[in-house]
Amino acid sequence: MKRILNCCTSDFNAQPGAEELFAAMKASEGRTLLAEVAADTVPLYPDVTNAELVSAFGADLILLKGYNTEAHSVAGAPGEGGYKHIKLLTGRLVGVSLEVVGNPDIENPRCLTQKTLERVRDADFLCLTGYDKPDVDKQTMLEAIKLAQAYFPGFLMVAKFYAKGLAEAAEYAEYISAGAHAAVIPAPGSCPGSREEVVSRAVDAVHRAGGLAMTTISSSQEGADPETVKLIGLASKRCGSDVHNFGDAGCAGIAAPEAIQALSIAIRGKRHTYVRMASSILR
Secondary structure, three states: OOOHHHOOHHHHOOOOOHHHHHHHHHOOOOOEEEEEEEOOOOOOOOOOOHHHHHHHOOOOEEEEEOOOOOOOOOOOOOOOOHHHHHHHHHOOEEEEEEEOOOOOOOOOOOEOOHHHHHHOOOOOEEEEEEOOEOOEOHHHHHHHHHHHHHHOOOEEEEEEOEOOEOOOHHHHHHHHHOOOOEEEEEOOOOOOOOOHHHHHHHHHHHHHOOOEEEEEEOOOHHHOOHHHHHHHHHHHHHOOOOEEEEOOOOEOOEOOHHHHHHHHHHHHHHHHHHHHHHOOOOO
16 A cells, blocks of 8 residues: 555545554554544535545545444435445545443443454454543553454554543554554643643654554634644654544534645645545546
């Protein structure tokens, strides 16, 4: 695979190997943009899915949040097919987020279990998402990585969130050492205490462990004005971020479209942004 910046739909057709996708992101030198889409949320505009909308405004990759692995459906998409159908509509790589919970035997099609992993084996990438809950700690996440490795063959991201702000830098590195390919870290200015020097330490720790660092705007600043988003994006790039992630709490289950475009232009300029926006899915 070429670097993500130069990929088009034909490069994204097959499920990429984990190392292949890792190399494509790394080669893009901090200019890869991932946008989350709340799978069950009614689209901002009913004539088009939210996944198509974020693609049109510059996203390279799409992560489906709250995805029902049993129904395999995405709000606004005609018919069924879930992430496979979204990939056909957008020509992008499409991944799935599964929530990590304390009870791995829970019967929830949106949470991480052996059963849900087996249902999404051919997704382009997988994100293990752990929220700030009493029964979800670092050890829970490490066990989740082990489970995911056993049933999912592709690229693996880990996102552990804390209400207090960032985790210690060493924690993000542990996720890489345990087998994840990338760790998600709050972007500068996106949560309490997320100063550039703190985020930089976490990014550096992930890099030393051999992983990719993904900075995320996921505290409702997905709906901030474009100028604020640009500042956050440039700060993330100064910290060494490999991938810039946009959460789904901007408007109607996605980041504000104009914020996606603003972030894209800030981190890689109009050339790569406009090419991504305009490139046909027939290429």
